[in-house]
Amino acid sequence: MAQNNDRLDKAVLEARRNAEQREAGYRAQALKLFPWVCGRCARTFTHANLQLLEVHHKNGNHHDNPADGSNWELLCTYCHEHEHSKLKDTAGRSDSRDTPATATHNPFADLKAMLADKTRD
Secondary structure: HHHHHHHHHHHHHHHHHHHHHHHHHHHHHHHHHHHOOOOOOOEEOOOOOHEEEEEEOOOOOOOOOOOOOOOOOEEHHHHHHHHHHOOOOOOOOOEEEEOOOOOOOOOOHHHHHHHHHHHHO
Protein backbone atom coordinates (compact mmCIF):
# COMPACT_ATOMS: atom_id res chain seq x y z
CA MET A 1 0.00 0.00 0.00
CA ALA A 2 2.81 2.39 0.90
CA GLN A 3 4.47 1.66 -2.44
CA ASN A 4 1.30 2.70 -4.29
CA ASN A 5 1.16 5.93 -2.28
CA ASP A 6 4.80 6.65 -3.10
CA ARG A 7 4.14 6.13 -6.82
CA LEU A 8 1.08 8.35 -6.64
CA ASP A 9 3.00 11.06 -4.77
CA LYS A 10 5.77 10.96 -7.37
CA ALA A 11 3.26 11.17 -10.24
CA VAL A 12 1.49 14.15 -8.67
CA LEU A 13 4.79 15.90 -7.98
CA GLU A 14 5.93 15.37 -11.56
CA ALA A 15 2.63 16.66 -12.95
CA ARG A 16 2.90 19.80 -10.81
CA ARG A 17 6.49 20.40 -11.92
CA ASN A 18 5.51 19.99 -15.56
CA ALA A 19 2.61 22.42 -15.14
CA GLU A 20 4.86 24.98 -13.43
CA GLN A 21 7.47 24.68 -16.18
CA ARG A 22 4.83 25.02 -18.89
CA GLU A 23 3.35 28.06 -17.17
CA ALA A 24 6.74 29.67 -16.61
CA GLY A 25 7.54 29.17 -20.28
CA TYR A 26 4.46 30.80 -21.76
CA ARG A 27 4.35 33.52 -19.09
CA ALA A 28 7.94 34.50 -19.85
CA GLN A 29 7.14 34.52 -23.57
CA ALA A 30 4.01 36.62 -23.06
CA LEU A 31 5.90 39.15 -20.94
CA LYS A 32 8.45 39.52 -23.75
CA LEU A 33 5.81 39.82 -26.48
CA PHE A 34 3.32 42.20 -24.92
CA PRO A 35 3.54 45.51 -23.07
CA TRP A 36 3.09 45.18 -19.32
CA VAL A 37 -0.42 46.59 -19.35
CA CYS A 38 -3.67 44.90 -18.34
CA GLY A 39 -5.73 44.19 -21.44
CA ARG A 40 -8.96 45.13 -19.63
CA CYS A 41 -8.39 47.99 -17.17
CA ALA A 42 -5.15 49.35 -18.78
CA ARG A 43 -3.26 49.34 -15.48
CA THR A 44 0.49 49.47 -16.14
CA PHE A 45 3.02 47.27 -14.36
CA THR A 46 6.69 47.48 -13.44
CA HIS A 47 9.15 44.95 -12.10
CA ALA A 48 7.93 45.83 -8.58
CA ASN A 49 4.36 44.63 -9.17
CA LEU A 50 4.75 42.31 -12.16
CA GLN A 51 3.55 39.33 -10.10
CA LEU A 52 0.04 40.84 -10.36
CA LEU A 53 0.04 40.52 -14.15
CA GLU A 54 -1.22 37.14 -15.38
CA VAL A 55 -1.50 35.37 -18.71
CA HIS A 56 -5.08 34.67 -19.78
CA HIS A 57 -5.78 32.06 -22.44
CA LYS A 58 -8.42 33.56 -24.71
CA ASN A 59 -9.86 30.20 -25.74
CA GLY A 60 -9.65 28.71 -22.24
CA ASN A 61 -7.19 25.98 -23.29
CA HIS A 62 -4.04 26.23 -21.16
CA HIS A 63 -2.27 23.78 -23.45
CA ASP A 64 -2.79 25.99 -26.52
CA ASN A 65 0.35 28.12 -26.37
CA PRO A 66 1.33 29.30 -29.86
CA ALA A 67 4.70 31.00 -30.03
CA ASP A 68 3.14 34.16 -31.53
CA GLY A 69 0.99 34.62 -28.41
CA SER A 70 -2.27 34.73 -30.36
CA ASN A 71 -4.11 32.83 -27.59
CA TRP A 72 -2.82 35.01 -24.76
CA GLU A 73 -3.57 38.33 -23.22
CA LEU A 74 -2.07 39.89 -20.14
CA LEU A 75 -4.58 40.71 -17.42
CA CYS A 76 -4.13 41.98 -13.90
CA THR A 77 -5.11 39.54 -11.15
CA TYR A 78 -8.45 41.28 -10.62
CA CYS A 79 -9.50 41.38 -14.28
CA HIS A 80 -8.29 37.81 -14.78
CA GLU A 81 -10.44 36.61 -11.87
CA HIS A 82 -13.41 38.55 -13.24
CA GLU A 83 -12.92 37.01 -16.68
CA HIS A 84 -13.01 33.50 -15.24
CA SER A 85 -15.94 34.27 -12.94
CA LYS A 86 -18.08 35.01 -16.01
CA LEU A 87 -17.95 31.36 -17.02
CA LYS A 88 -19.99 28.63 -15.44
CA ASP A 89 -17.83 26.26 -13.48
CA THR A 90 -18.38 22.64 -12.60
CA ALA A 91 -19.84 23.56 -9.22
CA GLY A 92 -22.80 25.12 -10.97
CA ARG A 93 -22.17 28.77 -10.27
CA SER A 94 -23.80 30.87 -12.90
CA ASP A 95 -22.61 33.81 -14.90
CA SER A 96 -22.21 36.92 -12.73
CA ARG A 97 -24.37 38.84 -15.23
CA ASP A 98 -27.37 36.62 -14.44
CA THR A 99 -30.01 38.39 -12.40
CA PRO A 100 -30.83 36.79 -9.07
CA ALA A 101 -34.26 35.30 -8.48
CA THR A 102 -36.87 37.85 -7.50
CA ALA A 103 -38.10 37.68 -3.92
CA THR A 104 -41.72 36.64 -3.63
CA HIS A 105 -42.33 37.42 0.04
CA ASN A 106 -43.46 40.95 0.83
CA PRO A 107 -43.25 41.69 4.56
CA PHE A 108 -45.19 44.96 4.09
CA ALA A 109 -48.09 43.48 2.10
CA ASP A 110 -50.64 44.04 4.88
CA LEU A 111 -48.99 47.05 6.51
CA LYS A 112 -51.84 49.43 5.70
CA ALA A 113 -54.40 47.10 7.25
CA MET A 114 -52.22 46.51 10.33
CA LEU A 115 -51.79 50.26 10.85
CA ALA A 116 -55.51 50.86 10.41
CA ASP A 117 -56.27 48.19 13.04
CA LYS A 118 -53.76 49.75 15.43
CA THR A 119 -55.30 53.24 15.17
CA ARG A 120 -58.76 51.83 16.02
CA ASP A 121 -57.55 50.39 19.33
